[in-house]
Amino acid sequence: MKVIKNLLFISVAFILQASLMPVFEYNNVVPNFILVLVILIGMNFNKYTAAVNGAVFGLLIDIFFSPALGVNTLVLGAVGFICGSASEYLVTDNLLSLILYMIAGTILYNLFSSIVIRVFIDTISIRYIFSKIFSMEIIVNIAMAIMVFLLKGRTFIYSFINEIEGNDEYDEA
Amino acid sequence: MRELKKYRDRIVLTAIVIVLLLVIGFTSGGRKALTTVERVVGDIFSPVMTGVAYVGNGISQTIDSVVEIPSLKSTNEYLESENTRLMDENLRLNDIVARTEYLKNEYEITKKRNDDYVKADIIGKEPGTWFDRFIINKGMNDGIKKDDTVVVGITSATDNVVVEGLVGKISEVGDNFAKVTTILEESNSVSFKNIRTQDSGILYGSQDNMLEGYLFYNQADIVADDRLYTSGMGDVYTGNIYIGKVHNVISDDQDMKKKIIVSPDVDFKKIYRVFVIKSEVYTDESN
Numbered sequence A: 001m002k003v004i005k006n007l008l009f010i011s012v013a014f015i016l017q018a019s020l021m022p023v024f025e026y027n028n029v030v031p032n033f034i035l036v037l038v039i040l041i042g043m044n045f046n047k048y049t050a051a052v053n054g055a056v057f058g059l060l061i062d063i064f065f066s067p068a069l070g071v072n073t074l075v076l077g078a079v080g081f082i083c084g085s086a087s088e089y090l091v092t093d094n095l096l097s098l099i100l101y102m103i104a105g106t107i108l109y110n111l112f113s114s115i116v117i118r119v120f121i122d123t124i125s126i127r128y129i130f131s132k133i134f135s136m137e138i139i140v141n142i143a144m145a146i147m148v149f150l151l152k153g154r155t156f157i158y159s160f161i162n163e164i165e166g167n168d169e170y171d172e173a
Numbered sequence B: 001m002r003e004l005k006k007y008r009d010r011i012v013l014t015a016i017v018i019v020l021l022l023v024i025g026f027t028s029g030g031r032k033a034l035t036t037v038e039r040v041v042g043d044i045f046s047p048v049m050t051g052v053a054y055v056g057n058g059i060s061q062t063i064d065s066v067v068e069i070p071s072l073k074s075t076n077e078y079l080e081s082e083n084t085r086l087m088d089e090n091l092r093l094n095d096i097v098a099r100t101e102y103l104k105n106e107y108e109i110t111k112k113r114n115d116d117y118v119k120a121d122i123i124g125k126e127p128g129t130w131f132d133r134f135i136i137n138k139g140m141n142d143g144i145k146k147d148d149t150v151v152v153g154i155t156s157a158t159d160n161v162v163v164e165g166l167v168g169k170i171s172e173v174g175d176n177f178a179k180v181t182t183i184l185e186e187s188n189s190v191s192f193k194n195i196r197t198q199d200s201g202i203l204y205g206s207q208d209n210m211l212e213g214y215l216f217y218n219q220a221d222i223v224a225d226d227r228l229y230t231s232g233m234g235d236v237y238t239g240n241i242y243i244g245k246v247h248n249v250i251s252d253d254q255d256m257k258k259k260i261i262v263s264p265d266v267d268f269k270k271i272y273r274v275f276v277i278k279s280e281v282y283t284d285e286s287n
Helices: A002-026 A033-044 A046-066 A072-084 A095-121 A126-133 A137-150 A154-167 B004-005 B008-027 B036-099 B101-115 B278-286
Strands: B118-123 B133-136 B151-157 B162-173 B177-181 B189-194 B200-205 B209-214 B227-230 B244-252 B258-265 B273-277
Touching: A002 A033, A002 A046, A002 B036, A033 A046, A033 A072, A033 A095, A033 A137, A033 B004, A046 A126, A046 B036, A072 A095, A072 B008, A095 B008, A137 B162, B004 B258, B036 B118, B162 B273, B189 B209, B189 B244, B200 B258
Parallel strands: B162 B244
Antiparallel strands: B118 B133, B118 B273, B133 B177, B151 B162, B151 B273, B162 B177, B189 B200, B189 B227, B200 B209, B209 B258, B227 B244, B244 B258
16 A cells, blocks of 8 residues: 555656646756655655655656666666765755755766766767756756745655655654 | 675665666667556556646646737737738639649648648656657557657748648657657757758757757858758658758868758747657558
8 A cells, every 4th residue: 555655656746747847947947846856755764765766756757758768767766865875964954955955966866867878878978968967957956845845845745755654754843 | 694684785776776777778779669567657647647738738828828918919910911811822822733733743742641640749748858858649559650750830930931840750659658759869860951952961969959960061052041851861750841940050170071050940848739740651652
């Protein structure tokens, strides 16, 4: 039942990302709701929960959009794992830490993606890689995360995941 | 054994990473078809995504309409007068077509090709910025195949005529959905011809929604604002589809190449519906 609930949560988030988020495109960048979710899960749950959630999100993106299977599974899983590991040592319950996590998470996501793409898929130039890593996406994702923070979306997301995972790691500050 | 237990998590994690890297390596060269699992997942998700995308497109179009309200009145007046003019012109052209054998044949071919279009809605776009891909709500069940050309109707800025604007090609097909790779993606190359001189070359995706490319013949005559169409070479894209206008020409003496920057006329940010040309059917019938 927990697995089904978790898959349902991931499926709904994926559908919202793929079919609704393009409406909010700004400056050629679509808010990456899935990446924001994976970072938020990493900030507040253990690294394995974040990695598994990230990997399943990534698998769905790979099935529908990637030229090769496994790219986003690996990259989003890794981002979730690193954010989860960092949250064992760093503060996660204020707005500033949220912004810093979003900056680091988005940079890591694009850095890992560029490495995988360059090694396995396409010979992209270093200039192109830098333009993608330090892009408008960071700002757009921060804006989305702040919106989630202000709208108390965290409470919903965390209590939902808590229920699925069966732990009480999150306490809203 | 105790050591093995201590490092169990790390071993499992490393094994998963290695497996994923192998999967990426095996599938990165392009695949002929989707796996059964992918097709089943796609079949489950695509109807829901069609509904959500319908709502999303509605919101987007409403926002666009609100933004465009000030210019609507003048646009309406222009369209009314344009409609009257076009009706007259249509009558005149029908007369010419009926009388000229050559034009009549061409018209028939165009009409036949129109029958081979599949109209499809865009139901999902890639979340990241690395690939320019989207999915449509039509697939194998509608006769769509891998490598079919995807176009959209656009009004050419140069001569105000509606033409087929090249969007991309079908990269993978499920039962009720298909993945489209746009021409903006770097790995996606298109062979083109300059409509003015018939010189040809290759274009591929670049940054900032532009296309970069070069001509096969480095002394070829090409200037800014020249219009480029698909050449049909390589059997990937159907021929004679409008790509865009030359934005800039750069002569590279070192490489002995004439490099060009092309701006596609398709507004990739504002496409909600596309047409897929069922190329195989067309080729078979025309042969």
